[in-house]
Structure formats: structure tokens, C-alpha cells
Amino acid sequence: xxxxxxxxSSAAALASGIMLAARRSQAAVVAAGPxxxxxxxxxxxxxxxxYGPRPADAAAIAAQGAGPWLERxxxxxxxxxxxxxxxxxxxxxxxxxxxxxxxxxxxGRYRGAVKAAREARREQAQGMQADADALNAVRxxxxxxxxxxATARLSRALESPAQLEEVLTEFWFNHFNVFAxxxxxxxxxxxxxxxxxxxxxxxRFRDMLGATAKHPAMLxxxxxxxxxxxxxxxxxxxxxxxAERPEIKPRVPSGLNENYARELMELHTLGVDxxxxxxxxxxxxxxxxxxxxxxRKALIGGTGDLFxxxxxxxxxxxxxxxxxxxxxxxxxxxxxxxxxxxxxxxxARHLAFKxxxxxxxxxxxxxxxxxxxxxxxxxxxxLREFTRTLIRADEFWSREAYQxxxxxxxxxxxxxxxxxxxQPTNLQNLLGALAQAGQPLYGAQTPDGYKxxxxxxxxxxxxxxxxQLATTLGQRSGVTxxxxxxxxxxxxxxxxxxxxxxxxxxxxxxxxxxSPDFMKR
Amino acid sequence: xxxRQLLHFGAFTLGGLPVSLVRAQGGAQKKLVVVMLRGAVxxxxxxxxxxxxxYAASRPQIAxxxxxxxxxxxxxxxxxxxxPSLSPLKRHWDGGQLAFVHASGSPDPTRSHFDxxxxxxxxxxxRKSTPxxxxxxxxAALPGEPAPTRAISQGSTPPRxxxxxxxxxxxxxxxxxxxxxxxxxPKLQAGLARLYANDAQLSGTLRDTTEGRGEMSRSMAAGxxxxxxxxxxxGAPSARSFAADARRLGQLIRKDAHTQLAFTAVGGWDTHVNxxxxxxxxxxxxxxxxxxxxxxxxxxxEAYKDTVIVVASEFGRTLRQNGNGGTDHGxxxxxxxxxxxxxxxxxxxxxxxxxxxxxADGRDLAVRTDFRQVLAPLLQRHLGLSEAALAAVFxxxxxxxxxxxxxxxx
Numbered sequence: 001x002x003x004x005x006x007x008x009s010s011a012a013a014l015a016s017g018i019m020l021a022a023r024r025s026q027a028a029v030v031a032a033g034p035x036x037x038x039x040x041x042x043x044x045x046x047x048x049x050x051y052g053p054r055p056a057d058a059a060a061i062a063a064q065g066a067g068p069w070l071e072r073x074x075x076x077x078x079x080x081x082x083x084x085x086x087x088x089x090x091x092x093x094x095x096x097x098x099x100x101x102x103x104x105x106x107x108g109r110y111r112g113a114v115k116a117a118r119e120a121r122r123e124q125a126q127g128m129q130a131d132a133d134a135l136n137a138v139r140x141x142x143x144x145x146x147x148x149x150a151t152a153r154l155s156r157a158l159e160s161p162a163q164l165e166e167v168l169t170e171f172w173f174n175h176f177n178v179f180a181x182x183x184x185x186x187x188x189x190x191x192x193x194x195x196x197x198x199x200x201x202x203x204r205f206r207d208m209l210g211a212t213a214k215h216p217a218m219l220x221x222x223x224x225x226x227x228x229x230x231x232x233x234x235x236x237x238x239x240x241x242x243a244e245r246p247e248i249k250p251r252v253p254s255g256l257n258e259n260y261a262r263e264l265m266e267l268h269t270l271g272v273d274x275x276x277x278x279x280x281x282x283x284x285x286x287x288x289x290x291x292x293x294x295x296r297k298a299l300i301g302g303t304g305d306l307f308x309x310x311x312x313x314x315x316x317x318x319x320x321x322x323x324x325x326x327x328x329x330x331x332x333x334x335x336x337x338x339x340x341x342x343x344x345x346x347x348a349r350h351l352a353f354k355x356x357x358x359x360x361x362x363x364x365x366x367x368x369x370x371x372x373x374x375x376x377x378x379x380x381x382x383l384r385e386f387t388r389t390l391i392r393a394d395e396f397w398s399r400e401a402y403q404x405x406x407x408x409x410x411x412x413x414x415x416x417x418x419x420x421x422x423q424p425t426n427l428q429n430l431l432g433a434l435a436q437a438g439q440p441l442y443g444a445q446t447p448d449g450y451k452x453x454x455x456x457x458x459x460x461x462x463x464x465x466x467x468q469l470a471t472t473l474g475q476r477s478g479v480t481x482x483x484x485x486x487x488x489x490x491x492x493x494x495x496x497x498x499x500x501x502x503x504x505x506x507x508x509x510x511x512x513x514x515s516p517d518f519m520k521r
Numbered sequence: 522x523x524x525r526q527l528l529h530f531g532a533f534t535l536g537g538l539p540v541s542l543v544r545a546q547g548g549a550q551k552k553l554v555v556v557m558l559r560g561a562v563x564x565x566x567x568x569x570x571x572x573x574x575x576y577a578a579s580r581p582q583i584a585x586x587x588x589x590x591x592x593x594x595x596x597x598x599x600x601x602x603x604x605p606s607l608s609p610l611k612r613h614w615d616g617g618q619l620a621f622v623h624a625s626g627s628p629d630p631t632r633s634h635f636d637x638x639x640x641x642x643x644x645x646x647x648r649k650s651t652p653x654x655x656x657x658x659x660x661a662a663l664p665g666e667p668a669p670t671r672a673i674s675q676g677s678t679p680p681r682x683x684x685x686x687x688x689x690x691x692x693x694x695x696x697x698x699x700x701x702x703x704x705x706x707p708k709l710q711a712g713l714a715r716l717y718a719n720d721a722q723l724s725g726t727l728r729d730t731t732e733g734r735g736e737m738s739r740s741m742a743a744g745x746x747x748x749x750x751x752x753x754x755x756g757a758p759s760a761r762s763f764a765a766d767a768r769r770l771g772q773l774i775r776k777d778a779h780t781q782l783a784f785t786a787v788g789g790w791d792t793h794v795n796x797x798x799x800x801x802x803x804x805x806x807x808x809x810x811x812x813x814x815x816x817x818x819x820x821x822x823e824a825y826k827d828t829v830i831v832v833a834s835e836f837g838r839t840l841r842q843n844g845n846g847g848t849d850h851g852x853x854x855x856x857x858x859x860x861x862x863x864x865x866x867x868x869x870x871x872x873x874x875x876x877x878x879x880x881a882d883g884r885d886l887a888v889r890t891d892f893r894q895v896l897a898p899l900l901q902r903h904l905g906l907s908e909a910a911l912a913a914v915f916x917x918x919x920x921x922x923x924x925x926x927x928x929x930x931x
């Protein structure tokens with residue numbers, strides 16, 4: 001852990017670094033178009049390192065001056081723990097039960113609901129009157145917990161002053177995506193985000209990788225909890241239990257499942273071109289056998305975390321992985337594998353590209369990707385330094401990068417609500433709109449998560465939905481075009497302002513929200 | 522440049538001349554619908570080689586029973602059987618409108634879903650730099666006049682397969698997909714057009730939106746009113762089901778004389794755990810897919826005789842079941858061909874068998890037929906592409922398929 005003085009001095013260094021970057025980019029005017037002005041830079045920071053300006057941000061920029069405002073903003077954003085949380089947000093989060101329950105209790109609830117539903121179905125099959133609540137128990141128990149997770153995510157994104165932390169949480173959650181509709185994952189997404197992702201977004205990559213690898217949401221989603229040594233036989237007591245229940249027998253794991261091992265290398269670390277083979281996938285799966293869950297804990301009303309390494313399920317044989325011989329070593333084999341993957345040059349390249357693509361441009365500048373990768377390697381995967389490298393980069397503040405990213409549906413919705421300062425009363429409608437737009441929250445089914453490029457989102461159906469949202473919000477918010485326009489400040493171009501001035505007043509807010517300037521960030 | 526764009530835009534939306542007046546010449550248009558199964562469906566369960574000894578031996582819990590047994594396969598021939606959940610498709614097989622190409626797929630050996638889907642959609646396996654999708658190149662190369670609804674993408678997001686410069690209409694999901702929305706207001710459209718004038722991409726998207734939605738709504742409103750949504754969705758398990766969406770797509774293709782290409786995708790096939798056999802997870806998914814394809818055919822109505830529906834997935838799954846009654850990522854899969862022009866009721870392509878020596882990497886069904894070898898004859902003989910146009914759609918394609926002449930009815 002860094003001491004406070006170091007943190008403060010590095011924050012100051014960051015601020016001066018940004019000033020240097022500003023001067024350098026002015027020097028490069030010829031090739032890159034005019035450098036961003038102070039207000040443009042402030043808006044750029046709000047749009048890229050947050051979910052866009054709110055009226056209060058515009059007021060603060062006006063009051064403090066864009067330059068000083070930006071300097072303070074960037075310093076604060078890298079130290080989110082020091083920023084006071086607004087009372088309203090704290091109160092809302094405090095009301096969410098899902099953030100207080102431990103993994104064992106969460107999964108216990110899920111299992112209880114599954115059992116109740118199974119019994120109700122059995123009764124129904126026998127012609128008995130089944131309890132309607134019990135029949136729908138899984139849906140009824142899981143759904144409110146996913147909704148609470150979504151409430152926490154959206155409330156923070158809309159109201160937290162620590163905007164960079166929110167944006168990074170979205171990025172890294174998406175990088176280590178899990179899907180709420182698979183088995184018990186739904187009851188666990190809040191805990192996963194809260195404990196495996198959020199604490200590490202400005203910490204160490206290796207820690208986040210380890211936390212996701214051991215989190216029940218990931219162990220269930222990518223099936224590693226069920227991947228066991230070939231020929232595995234459950235312990236004697238379990239065998240007797242199973243002998244009486246032949247229908248469960250096929251569900252008892254008896255060998256490897258490659259799912260997690262493959263995505264761990266392809267998506268989480270090395271990248272698909274990171275130089276591994278099918279053999280490496282299988283060998284890594286063998287190394288990770290035994291990494292699973294203590295399900296008994298959830299069944300008997302236990303508390304706490306569920307990760308458990310079970311040596312009986314582990315393949316103790318020797319393996320050949322990425323050209324190295326790995327002797328049987330229990331849980332340490334998996335830990336060692338995560339060490340190797342986290343510090344592999346291919347991982348640095350893969351993460352650098354993804355990060356630069358999400359925060360700078362769909363086709364990120366090669367030099368920036370290289371610098372991010374170098375930084376990742378040099379710091380041993382320190383994500384605060386990684387993020388700082390991005391924020392210091394000339395490429396980040398360049399004219400080409402300005403307003404160049406097409407918003408995803410999630411970013412479009414959040415930035416609209418922030419710009420209009422709307423306090424949504426019904427989050428279900430918002431979640432429905434995201435699902436309709438193809439980006440349901442916690443609903444990316446595949447482990448690659450959502451893309452953030454224009455090619456993945458810009459099409460007639462997306463435009464239809466955005467214009468619909470713009471019109472609805474325009475009518476309901478009661479915000480005037482002048483007010484909205486002043487909030488958006490320099491992110492609305494002169495040509496757009498001129499065109500808008502000639503449009504009917506009743507359409508101006510909708511048109512501004514549907515403008516090219518607001519579709520992008 | 523700015524002025525030209527505005528004029529071009531105006532010609533379509535403000536000129537008042539409905540694009541539907543510009544009829545394509547000749548008889549009924551030939552149509553191609555591609556249904557992509559994202560996530561790698563287990564082709565050895567879709568069309569199971571029950572005649573191979575290794576099939577049941579490799580899958581103690583998930584092999585399907587031979588035809589005739591309880592919950593058994595639907596017999597296709599002495600080697601292959603169709604998954605019992607796909608019973609709605611049996612009449613298409615019996616009627617000679619359904620064929621399968623087994624042991625087919627991509628020549629690239631990747632077992633990454635995302636790379637493999639990308640290769641299927643770009644049509645250039647092994648090459649990541651291809652900027653566009655093969656269906657967009659096909660749209661550009663198609664003989665005849667362009668039209669805003671010549672190609673329809675169903676779903677909320679743009680698929681890679683349609684990426685490119687040619688305009689593609691998009692049809693949302695659910696019963697309200699073509700209900701009147703804010704963007705259908707001409708005044709708002711005009712305002713947006715002015716606002717987007719300096720943004721080539723957004724003004725292009727706006728043009729595709731207004732023209733596409735206009736055409737699709739007119740087409741759906743024309744003719745028999747009874748097939749317009751409410752009743753079409755009646756009886757479906759859910760208004761948002763694949764079957765309802767597929768039927769709607771079929772109707773639209775039937776009613777819009779311009780539509781020749783359509784694409785939709787269905788996910789959820791990545792069955793690593795407990796995929797089940799005649800019942801279970803995969804069986805449920807296949808039942809919904811089979812019902813949906815049958816609904817698509819029903820929606821197409823008389824246009825079914827001019828339509829080829831291709832169903833494909835990025836790769837197949839392991840021959841042997843894994844440690845969890847599921848299957849992991851494999852290689853060869855089965856391509857489905859459905860529709861009036863298909864010379865159905867037959868299995869096409871070479872079958873390598875399941876002997877260990879015939880398996881790819883000793884574990885997976887081998888790929889004997891490149892997916893482009895199956896698509897090429899459809900593009901040439903069904904859609905009328907020239908040799909040169911075909912080369913633009915599939916550059917560096919493999920040689921002509923031995924079965925190319927057998928795919929379509931004479």
C-alpha cells in the first residue's frame with residue numbers, strides 16, 4: 001500500500017504531466033489540427049473518464065475556470081476513496097440488501113429457491129395443488145437481487161463524484177464478464193462487482209485476476225467449479241447418497257471442462273493471438289481442477305466466501321503448459337498460472353489495446369498501445385499507473401480523439417440522464433430500454449462482454465431507439481434547450497448550435513440529444 | 522460535398538416518390554436468409570451419426586437413441602438421424618426441402634467463438650483485417666437495382682456479416698418492431714437530416730433508417746391485414762419468442778418484393794455442462810429453433826419456393842462428452858439448407874467418420890467441406906452472381922465443391 005505522501009506527490013506530478021502534455025500537443029498542431037481548448041479538455045474528461053457532464057459540472061467549470069477545474073478533477077479521480085459520497089447515494093446504497101449479504105447466504109437463497117421450485121413441480125406432477133410462489137421461487141428470489149445490483153450500478157454511475165471509478169468498474173467488469181441469467185450468477189453479480197472488480201480497478205491486475213478466478217460468479221459462469229480430474233469419484237458418503245438418486249448421477253462431474261481455461265487465456269489475459277495451443281487450453285484446465293466452491297456451506301446456512309480448493313478433484317499429474325513442465329502442486333499450480341498469465345507480455349499488449357480502444361479511439365494509436373503495454377510490464381500490472389499513463393497521453397487529449405467515440409447504449413442513456421439532471425424514479429424502464437437496445441445490464445451472455453466500437457452499435461435500429469429516448473426525455477424532463485446546451489458546453493459544436501437555432505423550439509431538446517455531438521463522446 | 526449529400530438525401534425522403542415504384546425486373550426475386558447460431562451448436566446432436574459405433578460410445582449420457590427407440594432420432598438415412606426436438610422440420614425433409622451438409626465449417630482451426638464467428642461473417646477465414654462482411658459484399662454484387670430494403674438485418678445491433686458500404690435495413694425484435702416511433706415523424710426526420718449533414722456516417726444511417734422503416738411499414742400494411750402482428754403472435758409461447766420474430770421476418774420478405782437478403786442470429790448454444798439428450802437444455806433450445814424455422818417458412822408463404830434458408834454455426838463441439846455431461850469447443854459442424862429451391866431430403870458432402878484417425882486433433886469431427894463451398898453455388902445458381910462477383914464476395918475461396926450441382930433443384 002502506498003503511503004499518503006507518495007500518493008499526494010504523484011497526484012501533483014500527474015497534474016503537471018497533463019500541463020506538459022497540453023504544451024506538447026500545441027506543438028504538434030500542424031499534423032493534428034488545433035489543440036483542444038481548456039473547456040474542450042474539461043468536457044473531454046467528463047465524457048471519457050465519466051458518464052458526461054451534469055449541470056453542476058458545467059457550473060463548477062464556469063466558476064473555477066476550465067483549467068483549474070480539470071487539474072483538480074483529474075487529481076481527485078485517481079483517488080476515489082477520498083471523495084465524499086453524496087448522502088442521497090449513500091442512503092440509496094444502504095437500502096440495498098444484496099450489498100450486505102455474503103456469498104454463502106446469497107447462494108443459499110438461490111439453492112433454497114431451486115429446491116422449493118423442484119418440490120412444487122413434483123407436487124404438481126402428482127396432481128397436488130402446488131404453491132404458485134414456490135413454482136416461481138427461482139425467478140422471484142433471483143430477480144430482485146439482480147435488480148438491486150443494477151440499482152447500485154446505475155445510481156453510482158449517475159450520482160457518484162468518483163466518475164472514473166465507475167467507468168473503470170464498467171470496463172473491468174466487462175473484461176471479466178459474467179452473465180446474470182446463468183444459474184446462481186444472478187444473485188452473485190453484485191458481490192462480484194463489489195468485491196472482485198471494484199476494489200482493484202486502480203489496484204493490481206494480478207489481484208483482480210485472482211479475485212475473479214476465485215469468485216463463485218466466475219467459477220459458475222465459466223464452469224470451472226465443475227471441472228475435475230478425469231475419473232473423479234465422489235467421496236463414499238456422497239456415493240451412497242447418489243446411489244439412491246440415479247437421476248442426479250449424470251450431473252456429478254467426472255472430468256475436465258475447458259471453458260474457463262480457454263477464456264482465461266483468450267479473453268482475460270493473453271488474447272486470442274497470444275501464442276497458446278489447444279493443448280495449452282487442456283493443460284491449463286487440468287492445472288485449475290479443484291478450484292471450486294464449498295457448496296455445503298451454502299446449503300447448511302454458513303456465511304462468508306465460498307471458494308475452496310478441493311485436492312480430491314485436482315489432477316495431480318504433471319503437465320506441459322506454454323512450453324514449461326508443471327509438476328503436480330495442488331492449488332499452487334493455478335496460482336502460478338495466474339502469475340505467469342498476469343505478467344506475460346501478450347497480456348500487456350492485449351490489455352493495452354483494449355484499454356486504448358475503450359478510452360481513445362476504435363482504432364487506437366499504435367504508439368499509445370505500446371506505451372500502455374510497456375507501462376503495464378514495467379509496473380507489474382499496476383492499474384493506477386496504467387490509467388495514469390492513459391490520462392497523461394497526448395493521444396488521449398488529441399483533436400482526433402475528441403468526440404470520436406460513438407456512445408454505447410449504456411453510455412448514451414447515462415449521459416442523457418446526467419445532462420438533463422433527471423433522477424429516474426423507475427429504474428425498470430431504464431433497464432428495459434438497455435435490453436431493447438441490445439445491452440442489457442449484467443446480461444451479456446458471452447464471456448467477451450460488450451464491444452465499445454461504433455461498428456458494433458451504429459445502425460438504423462439503434463438510431464430509432466436513441467431518437468425515441470431523446471424525444472421522450474425531451475418531453476418529460478422539462479429542461480430547456482438553452483439549459484441543456486449550456487450543460488454540454490464545448491462538446492456541442494458551432495455548426496450544431498447554429499442548425500439547432502433554426503429548428504422549432506419544441507424539437508430542440510430532442511434534436512440536441514440526437515445530435516452527432518451527443519451521440520458521441 | 523455537403524450540398525450533394527443533402528440533395529441525395531432529399532431525393533429519397535422529400536421528393537415524395539416512393540421507392541417501391543422502382544420495381545425490380547423479371548419474375549419472382551430469389552432470396553437468401555442466413556440464420557447464425559452463435560455459441561457453437563453441437564452439430565453431432567442436430568444431425569447425429571447414430572450409425573457410427575463411436576457416436577454412442579463417446580457420449581454415454583448425451584448420445585441420442587437410434588431411430589425407432591423411445592425418444593429416438595428422426596431417421597434421415599441409415600447413418601444419420603435428426604434430433605427429436607426438431608420434429609417441426611420433418612415435413613420439410615420429407616417434402617424434399619431440407620438438406621444437410623455434415624462435417625462442414627471453416628478451414629481455420631481456431632476454437633475461439635469470437636474469431637470463428639468473425640471468420641464466418643467476414644467470409645475470409647484466417648484473415649482478421651477484412652473490414653466488411655460477406656453478406657454486405659453480396660448485397661453490393663447482386664444483379665438488379667438497389668433498394669433500401671433489399672437486405673434486412675433482424676436484431677437490435679449491427680452484425681459483422683452486414684458490415685460494409687451497402688445499405689441494410691434493420692428490423693428490431695418483438696411485436697412492436699414496426700410500430701410508429703418518433704423517428705417516423707417527417708418533421709423530426711428533416712431536422713435530423715440538417716443536423717447530420719456534416720456527418721457522413723450518421724446521415725447514411727439516418728437515410729437507411731427512414732427509407733428502410735418507410736418501406737417495411739408500407740409492405741407490412743399492404744395486402745392481407747390478418748397477418749399483421751397481433752394474430753401472428755397469437756399462440757406463440759411468448760410475443761418475444763424466436764418463432765414470432767422469425768414469422769414476422771418471413772412475412773416481411775414475402776410482402777416486400779425488393780427484399781432478397783436477410784440475416785438473424787440465435788444465441789445460447791455453448792453447452793459445456795449438462796447439455797442433455799432427447800430432453801434437457803439443448804433439446805429445449807433446438808425445439809424453439811425448429812419451431813422458429815418452421816414459422817419463418819410459414820411467414821414466407823408463397824415466397825418459400827424462392828427462398829433458401831442457411832443455418833450455420835461458428836464451429837462444432839467435441840465428439841466426446843466432457844466431465845460435466847457437456848461438450849467443449851470442436852471443429853466440424855453441420856450446415857442446414859431449407860427452402861423450396863433446395864434439393865432436399867438428402868445428406869450432402871463427404872463424411873470422414875468418427876474413427877480416432879479421422880478426427881481433427883484426435884478429438885473433433887473433421888471439416889471436409891468449407892462453408893464457402895456450400896454458399897458459393899447458392900450465390901451463383903440461386904442468386905445469379907457472376908464468377909467475378911462471386912470472387913468479390915469470397916476472395917481466395919476454395920475450389921468448387923464436388924456437390925455443387927446437387928444442392929439445388931434443376
